[in-house]
Amino acid sequence: MSEKPNSWFGYMGQVLRIDLTHHKWTAEPLKKELVENFIGGRGFGAKILWSELLAGVDPLSPENKLVISVGPLTGTKVQSASRWVAQFKSPLTGIYCRSVGGGYFGAELKFAGYDVIIVEGRAEKPVYVWIDNDKVEFRDATKVWAMNTLAARDFLLEETEKRAKAIMIGPAGEKLVKIAAIVTDDSRTAARGGPGAVMGSKNLKAIVVRGSKKPVIYNEEALGEAVKEQIEAYRKWPYFEEFRKLGTNHAVYLWYTFGHFPPYNFQQRELEGIDRFRPEVLASYVVKHKGCYGCMIQCGKVFKVTKGPYAGIAWEFPELETHWSFGGVLGNCNIESIIAANMLCDLYGLDTISTGVAIAFATELYEKGIIGKSETDGLELKWGDPEVIIELVRRIAFRVGNLGNLLAEGVKRAAEVIGRGAEKYAMHIKGLEMPAYDPRAMKGQGLGLATGTIGGSHAISWNKFEILGVPKKVDPFIVEGKAELAKYVQDEMAACETAVFCKLTVNHEMTSPNLYSKVLYAATGIEKFKDERYLWLVGERIWNLERAFDVREGIDNRHDTVPERLLKEPMPRDPAKGQIFELGKLLKDYYRVRGWNERGSPLREKLVELGLVEVAGELEREVFQT
Amino acid sequence: MSEKPNSWFGYMGQVLRIDLTHHKWTAEPLKKELVENFIGGRGFGAKILWSELLAGVDPLSPENKLVISVGPLTGTKVQSASRWVAQFKSPLTGIYCRSVGGGYFGAELKFAGYDVIIVEGRAEKPVYVWIDNDKVEFRDATKVWAMNTLAARDFLLEETEKRAKAIMIGPAGEKLVKIAAIVTDDSRTAARGGPGAVMGSKNLKAIVVRGSKKPVIYNEEALGEAVKEQIEAYRKWPYFEEFRKLGTNHAVYLWYTFGHFPPYNFQQRELEGIDRFRPEVLASYVVKHKGCYGCMIQCGKVFKVTKGPYAGIAWEFPELETHWSFGGVLGNCNIESIIAANMLCDLYGLDTISTGVAIAFATELYEKGIIGKSETDGLELKWGDPEVIIELVRRIAFRVGNLGNLLAEGVKRAAEVIGRGAEKYAMHIKGLEMPAYDPRAMKGQGLGLATGTIGGSHAISWNKFEILGVPKKVDPFIVEGKAELAKYVQDEMAACETAVFCKLTVNHEMTSPNLYSKVLYAATGIEKFKDERYLWLVGERIWNLERAFDVREGIDNRHDTVPERLLKEPMPRDPAKGQIFELGKLLKDYYRVRGWNERGSPLREKLVELGLVEVAGELEREVFQT
Numbered sequence A, B: 001m002s003e004k005p006n007s008w009f010g011y012m013g014q015v016l017r018i019d020l021t022h023h024k025w026t027a028e029p030l031k032k033e034l035v036e037n038f039i040g041g042r043g044f045g046a047k048i049l050w051s052e053l054l055a056g057v058d059p060l061s062p063e064n065k066l067v068i069s070v071g072p073l074t075g076t077k078v079q080s081a082s083r084w085v086a087q088f089k090s091p092l093t094g095i096y097c098r099s100v101g102g103g104y105f106g107a108e109l110k111f112a113g114y115d116v117i118i119v120e121g122r123a124e125k126p127v128y129v130w131i132d133n134d135k136v137e138f139r140d141a142t143k144v145w146a147m148n149t150l151a152a153r154d155f156l157l158e159e160t161e162k163r164a165k166a167i168m169i170g171p172a173g174e175k176l177v178k179i180a181a182i183v184t185d186d187s188r189t190a191a192r193g194g195p196g197a198v199m200g201s202k203n204l205k206a207i208v209v210r211g212s213k214k215p216v217i218y219n220e221e222a223l224g225e226a227v228k229e230q231i232e233a234y235r236k237w238p239y240f241e242e243f244r245k246l247g248t249n250h251a252v253y254l255w256y257t258f259g260h261f262p263p264y265n266f267q268q269r270e271l272e273g274i275d276r277f278r279p280e281v282l283a284s285y286v287v288k289h290k291g292c293y294g295c296m297i298q299c300g301k302v303f304k305v306t307k308g309p310y311a312g313i314a315w316e317f318p319e320l321e322t323h324w325s326f327g328g329v330l331g332n333c334n335i336e337s338i339i340a341a342n343m344l345c346d347l348y349g350l351d352t353i354s355t356g357v358a359i360a361f362a363t364e365l366y367e368k369g370i371i372g373k374s375e376t377d378g379l380e381l382k383w384g385d386p387e388v389i390i391e392l393v394r395r396i397a398f399r400v401g402n403l404g405n406l407l408a409e410g411v412k413r414a415a416e417v418i419g420r421g422a423e424k425y426a427m428h429i430k431g432l433e434m435p436a437y438d439p440r441a442m443k444g445q446g447l448g449l450a451t452g453t454i455g456g457s458h459a460i461s462w463n464k465f466e467i468l469g470v471p472k473k474v475d476p477f478i479v480e481g482k483a484e485l486a487k488y489v490q491d492e493m494a495a496c497e498t499a500v501f502c503k504l505t506v507n508h509e510m511t512s513p514n515l516y517s518k519v520l521y522a523a524t525g526i527e528k529f530k531d532e533r534y535l536w537l538v539g540e541r542i543w544n545l546e547r548a549f550d551v552r553e554g555i556d557n558r559h560d561t562v563p564e565r566l567l568k569e570p571m572p573r574d575p576a577k578g579q580i581f582e583l584g585k586l587l588k589d590y591y592r593v594r595g596w597n598e599r600g601s602p603l604r605e606k607l608v609e610l611g612l613v614e615v616a617g618e619l620e621r622e623v624f625q626t
Helices: A032-038 A041-052 A105-111 A149-159 A195-201 A220-236 A240-258 A279-283 A320-325 A335-348 A352-367 A386-398 A401-407 A410-418 A443-451 A464-468 A482-496 A513-524 A532-552 A564-568 A583-594 A604-609 A613-624 B032-038 B041-052 B105-111 B149-159 B195-201 B220-236 B240-258 B279-283 B320-325 B335-348 B352-367 B386-398 B401-407 B411-418 B443-451 B464-468 B482-496 B513-524 B532-552 B564-568 B583-594 B604-609 B613-624
Strands: A014-019 A024-029 A066-069 A084-089 A096-101 A114-120 A127-132 A135-140 A165-168 A182-184 A204-210 A286-290 A300-304 A314-316 B014-019 B024-029 B066-069 B084-089 B096-101 B114-120 B127-132 B135-140 B165-168 B182-184 B204-210 B286-290 B300-304 B314-316
Touching: A032 A041, A032 A532, A041 A066, A041 A084, A041 A096, A041 A114, A041 A532, A066 A195, A084 A105, A084 A195, A096 A182, A096 A532, A105 A114, A105 A165, A105 A204, A114 A204, A149 A165, A149 A204, A149 A335, A149 B314, A182 A195, A195 A204, A220 A240, A220 A513, A240 A279, A240 A286, A240 A300, A240 A320, A286 A314, A314 A335, A314 B149, A320 A335, A320 A352, A335 A352, A335 A386, A352 A386, A352 A401, A352 A410, A386 A401, A401 A410, A443 A464, A443 A482, A443 A583, A464 A482, A482 A513, A482 A532, A482 A583, A513 A532, A532 A604, A532 A613, A604 A613, B032 B041, B032 B532, B041 B066, B041 B084, B041 B096, B041 B114, B041 B532, B066 B195, B084 B105, B084 B195, B096 B182, B096 B532, B105 B114, B105 B165, B105 B204, B114 B204, B149 B165, B149 B204, B149 B335, B182 B195, B195 B204, B220 B240, B220 B513, B240 B279, B240 B286, B240 B300, B240 B320, B286 B314, B314 B335, B320 B335, B320 B352, B335 B352, B335 B386, B352 B386, B352 B401, B352 B411, B386 B401, B401 B411, B443 B464, B443 B482, B443 B583, B464 B482, B482 B513, B482 B532, B482 B583, B513 B532, B532 B604, B532 B613, B604 B613
Parallel strands: A014 A114, A127 A204, B014 B114, B127 B204
Antiparallel strands: A014 A024, A066 A084, A066 A114, A084 A096, A127 A135, A165 A182, A165 A204, A286 A300, A300 A314, B014 B024, B066 B084, B066 B114, B084 B096, B127 B135, B165 B182, B165 B204, B286 B300, B300 B314
16 A cells, blocks of 8 residues: 555645746645645645745735645545635734635645645736646636626636636725635635735635546545544534534524623623524524535525515525624624625625624724714614614725725724724724634633634634533633643644634534544555644644744734723623633633743744744744844 | 428427416427417417417416417527517506517527426415426425525526526515516516516416427528528628627617607606716626527626625626616616616516616606605605615515505506506506607607507517618608508517517518528428518417407507607607607507507408407407497
8 A cells, every 4th residue: 555646645735836926836746744744724824824924024915925725635525624724914913814714615626636825926917817627827807806706706607617616805805805705606705814805915806726636545445434433423413413404503592691692892781682593593594504515514504584675685604603793793683684794795705703893893982982973974883783784894895985994904903093992892802803702701712712823713712611511511710721721622723724624523522633633544644644642733833833923923922812891891791790801810821831931932842842943943033032 | 301300290399388286287299280370489379378368367366377488499500599488468467468588598498398388377385397308397496485586596406407597586576566577597587567476476486497409400401501691691780799799788878869768757858967878888887798599699798886885796787778767767877776776676586677667657756746755655766866776676576665565566556556647657558667769759669669469568569660770761750651660560570589589680680581481491391481471471460369369358449559748748859859659640550551440459351361260259259249
């Protein structure tokens, strides 16, 4: 068997480097060292960005790079492992960002023979890139420029190949809206941190891919056995059927009862109309199940709207986070409008979380009298007004008016511009708008958010201990031991996103580094991957490299925090009533557990242990000595 | 060659009868007599409706029938001959209706082996019919019910076959809106007269077809020669390039200068902003050309919207009539909003002409003080207000509010309900909202509209003499000789819509009964069709049969008229300034030329001459003796 090529060193696994400035491209096989040290997906992107970006680069300049990658299991029969990841220096946060998307694009990219696309430079005029297996073309995108993603999709697939898959931006990305998403042909998004604006800044409307190769598998039989085991684990998972039925929607109401789904921009007054988010109500809207390539869960739910101004729509999603960002956080329980806002975000290419939180921010400012109609272009902002929400989605996407243009910068920058204490109501961490979790209600989850390498992201630090009680149940309110748990879930997710496994399965008992090492070794035949502990090491390596990137950009312990409100205002409702978020103790523990110094920089010993000695050297040169 | 089966008597050319009440279907070969007497398409539908419907049947009852048909050239290489026609008793007008659609559905139906579908009865619950060649299935349409046509299309094609073609209704048809259209998967419509409501009344959401047979051709070589000749005629047509570039959009401004495109609900004040409809302006929106199966013109233009509230859209159409119905007739020169309104009509399944004219009707009533805000649900109606126009499209489609619900009935019924002289401003003929032609500016065209068998339709009586000066130029203002011209174009169009040829090519020098007879004989080998004069006879036969249907429903000379305004108010602008429409003289001539009595009933001699002796008998029994 040792003679057989594996997927990394055979015809698959190329790195496609696209130079938009000169309309040139090169394809090179993946390097063995990169594969062994970083496995794939998120690992590759972290490494490439660390190595190829200069500190301080303007995220919207030609010098920023956008890395799109898949992993060693993409396009295989391994379940839930065919997502794709976009990595870049974020125009929203100014630090490292990783944003993951689903659908069928990842598998198609793999079938075309690529594990990584590195997009560099900036095209003079709008272009899209058409990748037809080994052939790469730069094509004029003048026609599709300014089109929403659905219209653009129809054009792009007609101009290339009906069965091709695509990632693209909508008007928001073109207009450099800093919360702009990348959207697939099947309306999945890599949304967080403004990857759409990075594409927009490069005049890149879309990447369209068609592939007809199959990934080479090292040991088909062993892979088959391991996948059988994986499928069994899926079936045994207690929430499997609920998840298939409703996806993350089954958890919306439950989350609220946990103290999450924080209403009214985290003011956490009880949400009138929360019953509208009960699973049975949400289920009544669902008419179809959809999913990503190679995933038996099909967590994507298509919602049908039959009444109100948006009647006639059927759209895949919302899911939990968007029910909050256009629902709970805005005090809006009109499900129809949430579906419509979700659809508009997908059409215009916007991050639903950041967009909703930005509107909530403006609404609270208006409520508090910090801004008035002169700053809102005449709009009267109030909680739970579907019409204004929908209108603001459009204004943000197109940067219409004073308020639309301001919120398009994200809440951190908007608060800076507004001044007058607005920052207090800007619910972000390191510039990334917060998701539907309240750190006061779960301390480990809060710590994960505070220390996230991309800012306030639920996806890379999801605390399954506190939320689901797996692998063991812990008290959400205690502080002790939470640093270890935060590190655990962060490293685990970083490891599993090399696949690229879906976070929804990693954060439960379905997929784990143990299962991952089995399928990974079977797929690649690389000895190192046989040992689960090595995957944990790679996870920690990635996390530290991401942190090093951030440190290089000026991030330190002062940025590892959460909005003031969560530190000072006791939680007003059960079950976390009276709780605040004890940042100091948590962070101190966390740095210790991480092997970082008190400023939050990885220590040399830790970096050496992780095989990142050159990172230690650079950090010392660039940061410690200034 | 006589041994060779032709397309009529071989495996093709079946009549598919669908009984929705009992979920049963039958397929029978076309009868030779039907083919020889009525050729196909519009001929078949007229004959079937005459023979199978009882006089006085409620158009929205299970007893009404919907006939969908194609013709003997559909799916062949003959140009512009693959449209499909829907025929039914109209819920809008209460009389006969024929409504023609384009796209790829017609050819697909032919490839499945059918020339005619007769839809009967009424399903208990929403269904759609899935025709996969010889297999016909009744399927549950609960999921797609209430969806707009774009969302429904995605569902239907995913549930059946990606490459299938479909006709369907949107929410408007489901809600029995009397101006509801049938919409294809490629957003073409058969819109006039409310066929969408007929489908809705039968609980039929869609018909989805997949076919893999090829039409049998009697003489391939002769057909090839004739098609070559046809293509040459196309290329020689003086407007060919303009038409390919802009479709009917190239004529919008020109029509206005002719005295058509009547602004402000036919008040015909000069339209401020008419320059927005100049060809070069409209061309600046166009990003793609699309067309029907087997047509080299590709008159469908995709418009892109880059600014305003509808930015991001790309949509096929508007064309001339819709630029008027959401533009000129409403005093609206905001092209972006016209595109958006067109899109909404296609999504909701509405006739753009009737919808726009209904809004214009309401706007004039509001202007005149006949209705106020209490009747408009608070809307302030004024000329050229895009926001109100868009809002009313939605309200009509969903029957929202007093005004939406009223306009959903069409202007004739709405005027009856409103009273107070509202009828004066209801621009319809026999209940069908008028198109963008002013009878005062072209008398032959006006006579055609006044006597149309389906009501105020530009499509079946398009007077190329007056409009284009072909086959010979005539003065548009004179009355003499216009009855002959009206009959000529009416009979010609009826003949050519048996193919089903596109009206845009018939009404010019590209397609004619002469060309038709050549391709028709080559395709079918039926001797009778060799003689062009026979096709003219069939055209007249169809027209008289349609008229007989209308007479049986109570239509007589009193209904052959145009709105009072056009008879009494002199035209206020050039070039027809001062003109009125001289109905009396025109109609008297017309009945004489037609061989009808002074009440507008076909005389026995005429019917006998046309081979419709049984029609004469029935008319005498049912009408003359009551």
